[in-house]
Amino acid sequence: DDVITGDSNDNRLDAGDGDDVIKGGAGDDRLEGGSGNDSAVYAGSYENYSIQTGNDSRGFRTLTVTDLSGNEGVDVLTGVEKLYFSDQTIDVVNSIEGTSVSGNVSVLESDGGSIIYSGDGADNGAEVIITDLLLDGSREVEFRNLQIKFSGNISIEDNASLKMTDSVFNIEMDYRNQYDLTVKDHGTLQVDNLVVPTSREMTRWTHRDNAKININGMRTPDQGEWMPIWQSMSDDVTYTADNSDIGITAIALANDDGAVTTNGTVAITNSDLNVELAFPVGSRTITLPDANTRVESWSIDTGIDIDVVDSNLGRVDFDVTPGAHITLQDSSNIHFGWAMGFRQSLEGEAPSATITDLRGGGALYSNQTFDNGSASLTLINSSVAAWWPTTYGNFDLTVDGGTLIDPIAHDNSKLQIKNADLRYLEAQENGTAVLTNSRISERILAKDSGQIEIISSEVALGSFRGFRAVDQGELIIDDAEYTSKDGRFGDVSHRWEERGSNVSAGEAIADGVAYPSVNVEVDALFVDANDTVIQSLSNENETVPSAAPDKAVQKFVEAMAGFNPGDSVVQDELPDTPDQSISAFGLLSEG
Numbered sequence: 001d002d003v004i005t006g007d008s009n010d011n012r013l014d015a016g017d018g019d020d021v022i023k024g025g026a027g028d029d030r031l032e033g034g035s036g037n038d039s040a041v042y043a044g045s046y047e048n049y050s051i052q053t054g055n056d057s058r059g060f061r062t063l064t065v066t067d068l069s070g071n072e073g074v075d076v077l078t079g080v081e082k083l084y085f086s087d088q089t090i091d092v093v094n095s096i097e098g099t100s101v102s103g104n105v106s107v108l109e110s111d112g113g114s115i116i117y118s119g120d121g122a123d124n125g126a127e128v129i130i131t132d133l134l135l136d137g138s139r140e141v142e143f144r145n146l147q148i149k150f151s152g153n154i155s156i157e158d159n160a161s162l163k164m165t166d167s168v169f170n171i172e173m174d175y176r177n178q179y180d181l182t183v184k185d186h187g188t189l190q191v192d193n194l195v196v197p198t199s200r201e202m203t204r205w206t207h208r209d210n211a212k213i214n215i216n217g218m219r220t221p222d223q224g225e226w227m228p229i230w231q232s233m234s235d236d237v238t239y240t241a242d243n244s245d246i247g248i249t250a251i252a253l254a255n256d257d258g259a260v261t262t263n264g265t266v267a268i269t270n271s272d273l274n275v276e277l278a279f280p281v282g283s284r285t286i287t288l289p290d291a292n293t294r295v296e297s298w299s300i301d302t303g304i305d306i307d308v309v310d311s312n313l314g315r316v317d318f319d320v321t322p323g324a325h326i327t328l329q330d331s332s333n334i335h336f337g338w339a340m341g342f343r344q345s346l347e348g349e350a351p352s353a354t355i356t357d358l359r360g361g362g363a364l365y366s367n368q369t370f371d372n373g374s375a376s377l378t379l380i381n382s383s384v385a386a387w388w389p390t391t392y393g394n395f396d397l398t399v400d401g402g403t404l405i406d407p408i409a410h411d412n413s414k415l416q417i418k419n420a421d422l423r424y425l426e427a428q429e430n431g432t433a434v435l436t437n438s439r440i441s442e443r444i445l446a447k448d449s450g451q452i453e454i455i456s457s458e459v460a461l462g463s464f465r466g467f468r469a470v471d472q473g474e475l476i477i478d479d480a481e482y483t484s485k486d487g488r489f490g491d492v493s494h495r496w497e498e499r500g501s502n503v504s505a506g507e508a509i510a511d512g513v514a515y516p517s518v519n520v521e522v523d524a525l526f527v528d529a530n531d532t533v534i535q536s537l538s539n540e541n542e543t544v545p546s547a548a549p550d551k552a553v554q555k556f557v558e559a560m561a562g563f564n565p566g567d568s569v570v571q572d573e574l575p576d577t578p579d580q581s582i583s584a585f586g587l588l589s590e591g
Contacts, residue, residue, distance in 0.1 A: 001036075010073075024075050033079030040077055044069060046085040046110075052120045053106040063092065063106060088112070096141070098133035098152065102126075105146055113139070119146030122168040122195075130179075135160035135187070143167050150203065153179045156187035156211075163190040171199040171228055180204050183211040191215040196245075199228040207233040215241040233304070237264040247274040252303025254280030256323065256345050260303040267307050274314040277302050281323030281346070288316045288331040322346045322374045329380035333362055335405075337388045340372055341395030341413050347374045352396035360386040360403025361421075372397070391415045391431065409433045409450065427452045427473070439502055440464065446473030454478065459492060459508045462499030466491035466512065477505050489514040 001018045008026040015022055019036045031040050042049060044067060052064045056078065063077040083090040091109040095101050101117065103125035108116045119126025128143055132152035135141055142163040151172040156162050173179050180203060183189045189207070191214070198220060207213050213233070218241070220227055227245040234251035246268060254260045258281045277286075280303050289298060292314060299307045317335045320326055322343035328334065341351060353372035365379035388405040391397050391413035399407070399415070404422035409415040409431030417425070420438045427433040427450030434453045435444075441460040446452045446469045453476040454467075466488045469475050475482040482489070490508040503511075 015079075022080070024072065026072055028073040029075045031075055031077045031080060033077070033081070035079070037081050038079060039082040039084055040065070040075070040080050041084045042067070042072060043086060044071070045087040046090065049085070051083075051090075051106045051108065051118055052104045053101075054104050083108070095128075096133075098131055100129045100131065102129065103146075115139070115141045116144060117142065117146060118144045121145055122147035130154060135162055150179060150181075151177075154181040156181075156183045156189060157185040159186045159188075161188035161190065163192070164194050165192045167193075168195045168197065169229075170197055171201060171203050173201050173203065178203075180206060183207045183213060184209040186210045186212075188212045189214070191218050191244075193217040194219075196220055196227060196229060198225050202228045202230060205229055205231040207231065207237045207239065208235045209237075210235065211237045213237065213239045213241075215244050215246070217242070218244040218246075220245060233264055233266070235262055235264060239265065240267045241271055242269045244271045246271050249276040249278060250302060250304045250306055251278045252280045254282060254303060254323075256281060258282035258323070262303050264304040265307075266304060267309075268311055269309045270311060272312045272314065273308060275306070275316050277306075277316065277318040278321065279303070279318060279324045279326060280321070283325040283327070285327040285329065286318070286331075287329055288318070288334060289313055290332050291315045320375050320377055325376045325378075327378040327380065328382045331382040333383050333385040335385050335387065336377075337390060338372070338375070338377070339390040339392065340375070340397060341391050341393035341411065343374070344393065347393075347395070350394060350396075354398040354400065355389070355402075356399075357401040358384070358387065358399070359401055360384045363403075389415065407433070425452060426450070444468070444475070445470070446475050447471055448473060450474075451476070454505050457505055458502035459490065459505060460499070461492050461495045461501045461503060462497070463493055464491070464508065464512075465493045466515075467505075467509070477509065487514060487516045491515070 001020060002015060003021045004013050004015055005023040006013055006025040006027065006029050010027040010029060011024060012030045013022050013024065014032045014034065015038055016034045017036060020033060020038045021041060022031045022033065022038065023041045024031055042065065048068050050066045050068060054062045054064060056062050060078045063080065064074065065077060065083070066074045081092050083092070089111040093107050093109045093115065095107050096115060101107065104120040105126045105128060106118050108118065110116065117128050126146040127149055128146055129149045130152045133154045135156045136158040138159040140161045142165060144165045145167060147168045147170055148164060149170050149172050154162065194217065196218060227247060230247045232249040232251060233239050234253060250266055252260060253262045260280055277300065286300065289295060294312050295308055297309050298313065315335065318326070320336060320338040322340060323346045340347065351373055355370050355372060358370050362383050362385065364383040367380050369376055369378040386403050386405045389397060389399055389407045390410070392410045393413060395413045397415050399420060400418045402420045404417065404420055406424040406426070407415055407417060407422060409427040410429050412430045415431065415433045417433065417438055418436045422438065422440050423442045425433055425435060425440060426445045428447045430449045432451045434455065435457050436455040438457045439460065440457065441463050443465045444452055444454070444467045449472040451474045455478070467475055467477065467482065467490045468488045469482055469484050469486065471484060473484065489512065490505065491513040492503065492508050494513060
């Protein structure tokens, strides 16, 4: 066990066997630890050095330690397991479970236990690949100056923390493989200067259970590009963001009596923001800013305090849930979702409702109330762009007239739509939907054991991508039955030159393009893998109808407002897809 010290020249110091300590001193040195547990000593503090990995001509893994002040030069180390600086000790370690590295990336552990993945830049090939990363038990990890290949889930919980600094977050998933980032149970996420390239798929970051989130500088490569991360927060989360592109759903929860059970805060400065407001049980009067508005200061209390300063507001959408009574006044072209059937304590055992003439397309209401029995929406001097009903449980809903985006029938619910214009209709689980005398612009999907009946309705030329039943789903179109064996059919999206015109469902089936049921790749963007969240939540005891009311609300909003991962933003290369939403509900509903 030796102590080997160099001089001011460029030295080659070979420690050989034993647990040795090597001091290179000034100059550009090569330090070879050999066998044993060897250490290199540097005079300055850790922050004054850069550390990179590589391979020498013999194929041995190397560490290059550069003194940024120039006093100790640039040293190349092999076989060295520990680095001593004046302020801390760093261990050279292997990648932790759920990650791997490529290129010039060093994996170091500080004497405080923090693991630091440090690269020489994403442009230089420094990468950390995520293949399901769980951080818990107060563990601290940082990804610094590298490309983060997001190809597996990340979970930060139990007082653990993740920091992403000066890096690129590259979403690597497709419709078959969907991944989330989750922060919960007092976990912490810190983002400093993160570039997020656009992606064919969108991922979800979920924050709850006293998580702390601080985002400073998270943007796409070019301003105005689409940000493929949507975030949601609930419970007592503290969320701050500055100089970033943020899309977030704020989920306020309350008991049946309206007592709010969340105490979270959101503070946004100098950012581009799209936000979805999930209101809890109770009565509220709100006024929402116009879309695409610059605000010096805007705030709202939904049960979660939201403060926005010096930022660009893209869209502010909201959700009507059981027990919520919303009065919207002096607001223009709003988008909102209305869900029902998942909170039996407020809605009863056999809930039903009819909502008539709640139209969109800019329809202005001077003073009109719409009610479904347990929740209501009053519009005062406000106009509606579009909305989307979603039914759960055994709710029986009829919508007569309206400009709808993507209504979905879940569980054993029934959704009847008449005299409406809509983009997308879906029935899943055992839900049923009936579409009568209506016009649909993009697609119809029955999955699981869902059933959809189409009566005297039309589809849009140049944009409608077809009818599809998967699994045990069933379609009944003008009295003819179709199942998964019929594949996707009635696609008239290729008739771009006739956009603006409609044809009957029967004519689309007769003249449109059909694809065989085995053609998974062709159907990839039609049958989005968008039920991941719903399925996972439905298997949790806390989300069954008898569960605590606030958990029932969380089931809906996390499955709905937080959007379902897998919603592809690619529209089969169709130009000018109408009403493509940026909000959480939009990303779920508008697909």
